[in-house]
Amino acid sequence: GKPPDATDNANYFCEYAFLYHQMDMLEDAHRTGAYFNAITWNPASFKDKVVLDVGAGTCILSIFAAKAGAKEVFAVEATDMAIRGRKIVEAQGMGHIIKVLQGTVETVTLPSKVDVIISEWMGYLLLRESMLDSVLIARDRFLKPGGALFPSHATLYLAPVGAAKACREKQQSFDGERQHWEDFNGTMRKWYGTDFACMRDEFLEEQRKYYLQTGMFVNLSPKQLVGDGSPLLRLDLLTATLEDLKGADKPCTCSMRISKDTQIEGFVGYFDVDFSGSKENPAKEEVQLTTAPTTETATHWGQQLFGFYPPLQARSGDTLKGTIWIKRQKKNHRLLHLEASFELGQSGQVRDKREDSWFVD
Amino acid sequence: GKPPDATDNANYFCEYAFLYHQMDMLEDAHRTGAYFNAITWNPASFKDKVVLDVGAGTCILSIFAAKAGAKEVFAVEATDMAIRGRKIVEAQGMGHIIKVLQGTVETVTLPSKVDVIISEWMGYLLLRESMLDSVLIARDRFLKPGGALFPSHATLYLAPVGAAKACREKQQSFDGERQHWEDFNGTMRKWYGTDFACMRDEFLEEQRKYYLQTGMFVNLSPKQLVGDGSPLLRLDLLTATLEDLKGADKPCTCSMRISKDTQIEGFVGYFDVDFSGSKENPAKEEVQLTTAPTTETATHWGQQLFGFYPPLQARSGDTLKGTIWIKRQKKNHRLLHLEASFELGQSGQVRDKREDSWFVD
Ligand SMILES: Nc1ncnc2c1ncn2[C@@H]1O[C@H](CSCC[C@H](N)C(=O)O)[C@@H](O)[C@H]1O
Numbered sequence: 001g002k003p004p005d006a007t008d009n010a011n012y013f014c015e016y017a018f019l020y021h022q023m024d025m026l027e028d029a030h031r032t033g034a035y036f037n038a039i040t041w042n043p044a045s046f047k048d049k050v051v052l053d054v055g056a057g058t059c060i061l062s063i064f065a066a067k068a069g070a071k072e073v074f075a076v077e078a079t080d081m082a083i084r085g086r087k088i089v090e091a092q093g094m095g096h097i098i099k100v101l102q103g104t105v106e107t108v109t110l111p112s113k114v115d116v117i118i119s120e121w122m123g124y125l126l127l128r129e130s131m132l133d134s135v136l137i138a139r140d141r142f143l144k145p146g147g148a149l150f151p152s153h154a155t156l157y158l159a160p161v162g163a164a165k166a167c168r169e170k171q172q173s174f175d176g177e178r179q180h181w182e183d184f185n186g187t188m189r190k191w192y193g194t195d196f197a198c199m200r201d202e203f204l205e206e207q208r209k210y211y212l213q214t215g216m217f218v219n220l221s222p223k224q225l226v227g228d229g230s231p232l233l234r235l236d237l238l239t240a241t242l243e244d245l246k247g248a249d250k251p252c253t254c255s256m257r258i259s260k261d262t263q264i265e266g267f268v269g270y271f272d273v274d275f276s277g278s279k280e281n282p283a284k285e286e287v288q289l290t291t292a293p294t295t296e297t298a299t300h301w302g303q304q305l306f307g308f309y310p311p312l313q314a315r316s317g318d319t320l321k322g323t324i325w326i327k328r329q330k331k332n333h334r335l336l337h338l339e340a341s342f343e344l345g346q347s348g349q350v351r352d353k354r355e356d357s358w359f360v361d
Numbered sequence: 362g363k364p365p366d367a368t369d370n371a372n373y374f375c376e377y378a379f380l381y382h383q384m385d386m387l388e389d390a391h392r393t394g395a396y397f398n399a400i401t402w403n404p405a406s407f408k409d410k411v412v413l414d415v416g417a418g419t420c421i422l423s424i425f426a427a428k429a430g431a432k433e434v435f436a437v438e439a440t441d442m443a444i445r446g447r448k449i450v451e452a453q454g455m456g457h458i459i460k461v462l463q464g465t466v467e468t469v470t471l472p473s474k475v476d477v478i479i480s481e482w483m484g485y486l487l488l489r490e491s492m493l494d495s496v497l498i499a500r501d502r503f504l505k506p507g508g509a510l511f512p513s514h515a516t517l518y519l520a521p522v523g524a525a526k527a528c529r530e531k532q533q534s535f536d537g538e539r540q541h542w543e544d545f546n547g548t549m550r551k552w553y554g555t556d557f558a559c560m561r562d563e564f565l566e567e568q569r570k571y572y573l574q575t576g577m578f579v580n581l582s583p584k585q586l587v588g589d590g591s592p593l594l595r596l597d598l599l600t601a602t603l604e605d606l607k608g609a610d611k612p613c614t615c616s617m618r619i620s621k622d623t624q625i626e627g628f629v630g631y632f633d634v635d636f637s638g639s640k641e642n643p644a645k646e647e648v649q650l651t652t653a654p655t656t657e658t659a660t661h662w663g664q665q666l667f668g669f670y671p672p673l674q675a676r677s678g679d680t681l682k683g684t685i686w687i688k689r690q691k692k693n694h695r696l697l698h699l700e701a702s703f704e705l706g707q708s709g710q711v712r713d714k715r716e717d718s719w720f721v722d
Pocket residue numbers: 013016017025026054055056057058059060061076077078079081103104105106119120121131134
């Protein structure tokens with residue numbers, strides 16, 4: 001059965017009420033540094049402006065906006081972290097600028113519209129958590145015409161992965177479950193005279209979903225890729241609609257160019273966000289936050305890895321074309337489900353085809 | 362805020378819908394073997410009887426009851442596991458005896474009252490999950506006068522623990538968080554000009570709860586105890602009331618005798634259940650299932666370990682007296698909260714006293 005949205009929400013918000021979780025995010029220097037730069041390097045975009053911080057948490061972004069010269073900041077946070085955010089704001093002596101409002105941005109009332117919306121809403125594979133919904137709703141409720149969103153754009157990329165130890169380990173664990181099943185069924189028959197054979201296929205199906213069809217958190221280095229990342233989805237936050245996010249009407253597509261003769265054991269998803277402001281209020285210093293594979297310290301998002309079982313056999317110059325429906329899971333609309341088909345080949349010749357689906361849990 | 366009970370339920374039932382989780386329980390040979398023995402060694406208690414299986418899962422207990430000669434078994438299961446249970450029942454050729462009903466036992470309707478209720482409802486520290494509530498409700502709704510419950514009795518014990526590596530590791534992790542905080546606050550000040558000092562105490566409080574005030578899953582061997590287990594709570598399932606379980610009116614007490622000069626680094630909770638039937642329908646062969654520390658393979662419940670920080674200093678012949686309120690957590694009524702006070706000493710002399718509280722999450 002489908003749990004009510006209230007359940008998804010209660011579970012979702014629960015974690016954000018803990019300081020250790022907010023600190024995990026704050027300690028991600030790529031993340032927090034990118035927001036710090038995007039806001040404080042662009043005082044022209046914030047000076048004397050009214051700002052809304054969607055999902056303020058500890059109010060760190062509101063504090064950056066105040067440092068950049070904002071006249072008034074509404075820091076909206078659903079969880080009890082709002083109470084702590086208020087204390088942190090007071091401790092910076094910014095209580096006269098930043099107004100902390102506890103509640104969801106969908107239901108809160110503000111005394112005025114705002115010039116700028118700041119928010120850190122990104123989840124694994126960009127869209128997990130579905131918090132961007134809340135930002136778009138806030139935009140439609142509160143952003144003045146010509147106002148700007150920070151970040152302003154987001155792009156989700158896919159890139160092909162060569163040898164992937166994580167995928168091979170999952171395959172081994174899954175293979176181990178076949179033997180586990182035989183042992184289990186043997187025990188049940190011998191000790192309790194009960195035959196579970198009719199459950200074998202359902203059990204293996206369950207284990208396949210768990211081991212082979214669930215995205216894995218990884219931090220890859222660029223040399224594990226066998227081709228450049230290719231954009232799957234580009235969002236202009238000023239114009240994107242909730243329907244775009246629910247993506248039910250059309251799939252996303254991307255073409256990944258393969259750079260050598262290789263096995264392709266899987267693909268990763270990662271994202272960039274850009275802080276460009278709006279046409280009327282452009283950022284003078286454009287900042288980008290990327291979660292792409294790197295040799296430096298990774299962000300706390302890492303990348304999401306999805307395996308091909310068995311791997312694809314690719315040749316240099318091949319193109320791996322993906323057609324992907326990014327859906328929300330029925331049992332929890334904050335989690336994702338990818339339905340994908342891939343074609344591998346070159347010069348109009350398709351040498352391998354795959355249809356599969358993966359969960360981002 | 363307090364999530365609605367619907368949320369606790371949705372989360373609670375979610376896991377039981379997976380075969381791997383049902384298999385984990387089935388593969389616990391102490392557990393499943395005890396139920397098998399209690400039921401099939403006592404055909405007199407089941408022959409031609411009408412039986413209710415509360416929370417049937419894969420219907421394994423219903424199958425045992427049918428093997429023991431039951432005339433009719435109602436297997437009530439809330440999750441979609443009911444659909445699989447029905448298939449498993451059919452595969453044993455028992456579809457004419459076992460009727461699988463999907464729903465909660467609180468809301469299901471049965472065509473008749475029953476002679477025996479069988480159920481495996483025990484959680485960590487006996488009461489976690491609060492599923493015993495459902496068994497008592499089923500008893501009051503469906504059990505005939507003179508009917509029997511399998512199991513019929515449950516006892517929760519506490520026992521004193523000497524050297525406990527797990528406690529020391531938690532203390533170390535907690536101590537590490539002090540340094541973590543200094544590093545965090547230093548970074549926030551230096552890079553972002555933001556001072557989080559006002560959150561230090563709340564952070565350490567949060568970490569204390571997590572590391573020091575949360576029960577740990579352990580499998581102890583008897584030689585790690587420094588005194589015998591002492592009963593904290595005894596329940597006769599035929600007469601226990603929901604009020605007894607909610608335990609809000611009076612605390613439980615127990616006295617643990619210390620057998621040597623030693624540090625006491627913590628205490629464990631574990632339980633027994635007895636399958637004795639009722640006065641009118643007694644089990645001829647009494648079976649007991651225990652989760653006490655053992656040198657043999659442990660049950661999947663293990664024991665729950667709670668630490669004293671710092672440890673107590675005990676002498677041989679001391680008594681450790683505990684007065685303990687077993688409460689339900691406000692944020693999730695299926696989880697527990699212990700509020701405890703302990704006194705250590707002998708001959709009427711109290712040498713150490715502690716008041717503390719622990720969560721069973
Ligand atoms: N619809 C909504 N209304 C209000 N707060 C929300 C929300 N959806 C998510 N949030 C909050 O948004 C926060 C996202 S995490 C980001 C926290 C902070 N802005 C920072 O950058 O460090 C969480 O604290 C979460 O509780």
